Amino acid sequence: MKRDDRMTDFRTTRREALKLAGGVAALGAIAGAVPTAARAAAPMLGVSRPSIYRFKLGAFEVTTILDGFVQGNGPHPTFGANQPAETVQALVAAHGLPTTRHENPYVVTVVNTGKELVLFDAGNPKGRMKTAGHLSDLLVTAGYSPAQVDIVVLTHGHPDHVGGLMADGKAIYPNARYVFGAQEFDYWNKGDNIAENRKATRELFMQQAAPLAEKSTMIKASDEVVSGIRSAAAYGHSPGMLAFHIESEGRRLYNWADTANHYLITLQHPEWHVAFDQDRDMAVETRKKTFDMLAMEKIPVVGFHMPFPSVGWVEKASTGYRWVPASFQFNL
Numbered sequence: 001m002k003r004d005d006r007m008t009d010f011r012t013t014r015r016e017a018l019k020l021a022g023g024v025a026a027l028g029a030i031a032g033a034v035p036t037a038a039r040a041a042a043p044m045l046g047v048s049r050p051s052i053y054r055f056k057l058g059a060f061e062v063t064t065i066l067d068g069f070v071q072g073n074g075p076h077p078t079f080g081a082n083q084p085a086e087t088v089q090a091l092v093a094a095h096g097l098p099t100t101r102h103e104n105p106y107v108v109t110v111v112n113t114g115k116e117l118v119l120f121d122a123g124n125p126k127g128r129m130k131t132a133g134h135l136s137d138l139l140v141t142a143g144y145s146p147a148q149v150d151i152v153v154l155t156h157g158h159p160d161h162v163g164g165l166m167a168d169g170k171a172i173y174p175n176a177r178y179v180f181g182a183q184e185f186d187y188w189n190k191g192d193n194i195a196e197n198r199k200a201t202r203e204l205f206m207q208q209a210a211p212l213a214e215k216s217t218m219i220k221a222s223d224e225v226v227s228g229i230r231s232a233a234a235y236g237h238s239p240g241m242l243a244f245h246i247e248s249e250g251r252r253l254y255n256w257a258d259t260a261n262h263y264l265i266t267l268q269h270p271e272w273h274v275a276f277d278q279d280r281d282m283a284v285e286t287r288k289k290t291f292d293m294l295a296m297e298k299i300p301v302v303g304f305h306m307p308f309p310s311v312g313w314v315e316k317a318s319t320g321y322r323w324v325p326a327s328f329q330f331n332l
Contacts, residue, residue, distance in 0.1 A: 043196060109255055110139070119153075135164050234259050252299050
């Protein structure tokens with residue numbers, strides 16, 4: 001077959017093209033006449049956020065669990081209480097945060113040493129707010145049962161830390177022993193000189209924590225909880241708050257409890273007051289000393305009120321310090 005003949009074989013005449021076009025149009029009309037099942041749009045599912053994160057620290061496993069969060073007006077005057085509102089608002093706006101609304105997370109830490117399952121703080125009581133008090137349920141989701149918890153360490157006596165110790169008069173962690181800072185426990189248990197705005201805190205402490213005294217060990221700063229976990233003084237936010245050094249096979253982590261309550265404001269300006277702090281000047285000094293130590297020694301941190309998963313580092317900045325969230329370092 002000649003080249004021109006081959007080309008002729010694939011040509012379509014104008015009459016044939018019109019026939020083909022008419023056939024396609026007719027097919028479309030027929031398809032349109034056939035009823036089809038209604039296709040609904042995918043439903044809106046609402047906001048979803050991660051609530052469990054686990055990583056290795058030497059031979060230990062560390063899990064952070066989002067007990068919940070609270071949203072409200074702010075950040076001023078809760079943060080930067082000794083500063084004009086405009087100054088605080090300018091800082092958060094410069095970093096892309098809202099100037100009149102704020103969110104505060106509650107993040108609990110669990111350390112499995114291989115011998116003991118250690119829970120740091122017990123989160124909020126169920127019913128305190130709709131968006132928090134989920135620790136005991138999420139602990140199961142994370143792979144543990146409350147009965148498996150060997151030790152519950154209470155960093156201090158505020159409601160978001162001790163509120164999840166008991167339910168209906170019974171201990172949520174029935175097989176655990178409890179560890180309190182002696183200074184902190186005595187302050188709330190005795191109830192002397194409790195400020196008016198903390199009387200509800202004391203009442204909750206007496207309901208949730210005081211009944212567990214007989215199953216509790218009272219410690220002071222620098223005491224060891226178990227091998228690899230040692231306390232450190234972090235006074236100011238509350239009279240006897242403790243932080244904790246956690247170390248396994250040369251890998252270190254510092255649980256600073258509520259030393260910092262805001263990842264931007266209290267790190268960039270540790271000298272700014274926080275309304276939650278009982279002794280605000282002492283809290284400032286604790287923040288400065290803690291941030292200096294962590295930045296100099298490059299120790300990673302887990303913080304109760306840091307953005308989930310609440311693990312990161314502190315770096316010295318031109319103004320104060322900055323929070324550097326962990327990326328994949330702990331996954332390797």
